[in-house]
Amino acid sequence: MKYVIIGGSAAGVNCAEVLRKNDKAAEITLISDESFSLYSRSLLTYLIAGSIDEGKLYFKDESFYKDNKIKVYLGKKAVSIDARKKTITLEDKTEVSYDKLLLATGAEPKSVDIPGVDKQGVFTLRKIDDARKIIALLDRVKEIVVLGGGLIGLRDACALRQRAKAVTVVVKSPQVLSQMVDVGAARMISTVLEQNGIKIMTGVAAKEVLGGNSAEGILLDNGQKLNCQMVIVGKGVKANTELALSSGLKVEEGIVVDEFLRTSDKDIFSAGDCAQTFDLARGEKRINALWPCAVEQGQIAALNMLGKKVTYIGSLSMNSVDFFGLGSISIGITKPKNEKDYEIISKEVTGKSYKKFVLKEQRIVGVVLVGDINAAGVVGPLIKKRIDISSIKHLLLKDSFNYATVIPLVAKYRECFKQQEYKDTIISYKL
Numbered sequence: 001m002k003y004v005i006i007g008g009s010a011a012g013v014n015c016a017e018v019l020r021k022n023d024k025a026a027e028i029t030l031i032s033d034e035s036f037s038l039y040s041r042s043l044l045t046y047l048i049a050g051s052i053d054e055g056k057l058y059f060k061d062e063s064f065y066k067d068n069k070i071k072v073y074l075g076k077k078a079v080s081i082d083a084r085k086k087t088i089t090l091e092d093k094t095e096v097s098y099d100k101l102l103l104a105t106g107a108e109p110k111s112v113d114i115p116g117v118d119k120q121g122v123f124t125l126r127k128i129d130d131a132r133k134i135i136a137l138l139d140r141v142k143e144i145v146v147l148g149g150g151l152i153g154l155r156d157a158c159a160l161r162q163r164a165k166a167v168t169v170v171v172k173s174p175q176v177l178s179q180m181v182d183v184g185a186a187r188m189i190s191t192v193l194e195q196n197g198i199k200i201m202t203g204v205a206a207k208e209v210l211g212g213n214s215a216e217g218i219l220l221d222n223g224q225k226l227n228c229q230m231v232i233v234g235k236g237v238k239a240n241t242e243l244a245l246s247s248g249l250k251v252e253e254g255i256v257v258d259e260f261l262r263t264s265d266k267d268i269f270s271a272g273d274c275a276q277t278f279d280l281a282r283g284e285k286r287i288n289a290l291w292p293c294a295v296e297q298g299q300i301a302a303l304n305m306l307g308k309k310v311t312y313i314g315s316l317s318m319n320s321v322d323f324f325g326l327g328s329i330s331i332g333i334t335k336p337k338n339e340k341d342y343e344i345i346s347k348e349v350t351g352k353s354y355k356k357f358v359l360k361e362q363r364i365v366g367v368v369l370v371g372d373i374n375a376a377g378v379v380g381p382l383i384k385k386r387i388d389i390s391s392i393k394h395l396l397l398k399d400s401f402n403y404a405t406v407i408p409l410v411a412k413y414r415e416c417f418k419q420q421e422y423k424d425t426i427i428s429y430k431l
Contacts, residue, residue, distance in 0.1 A: 008032030011272030116209030153234030
């Protein structure tokens, strides 16, 4: 068999590992437009903060592919797929044939459509090369503007503030983390950021990047000008679906797959940040661009490429971040579009903690925890397994809510609360 994987990050590399473990004789080829072995994108903010060196990013060393007899095309981009001939063409005209193919093309940063965004000193942070360019310029930079008040933008801002730079975050929404938390939690997070020297400007948007060849400032849509020598665009990511689209595969928000992570072509699979899979809280297909999800999807896709028929049950959206010691975690549906269809239970202890549970039909479908995040490892399985929590609902907002609280449910839902699964859940939130 000839297995080909396009994408060298979490989903692609984990797929390759499982394929080789189960088929010692197969031809396995991995194609990646980056020149690096597997590394953690989520640690790039720690790299630009100066908290770690580049060596700490890597999960696989350079010998990994050779040791596993995997042929690699690193720094080479796949530009087309001929599904009828089962061939892939690279940008240098190299042609690679396959029997089974995995698309793990990941995602790319969203940009902003404003004049000057192509100037020197304007960056996104998604790859090692991005981090290297940012670090190389930092010594000549005093003021930085971050565009975007979501999780990515705020993580970038915190990292750069640790470099003792003057950092301003420009947020189009009336609050930070508008897709993740409510006003109370956002206010708490903004306060901590500002106490640590990050200026937050809400309700405004960048209109233009000012300067000559290099960024010298930002013009806002309210007419105000901000001085800066660097701009970071932290507006989130979008799935890389161009290759799938041009190949005639079904694409919506991402590459649409079934419960076996198979695309609309029976011999092409997809996993990771580009794959639109089942969301356990929402009950519909969407992208949950998370490292643990990509790892699991890559592994399960490999098993199905091997013909083992393993069902991928789905994933939960999860975000976890620490803002100068203030922990924040969100899981599942945190801001329902139609609140009347849900029951929302929340509690705010001013300046200390915030808890919000979103329930539907006596089941937790979402949670936001700020400050006191100890319940996260317990709530994950409750959401994932859609467990009726009516008997313990009155305990959700208690400071004492923990694993012991759900013991009364164990007898009824014993398989949901295996100790190992509980430990794995906690680990996934800490990644």
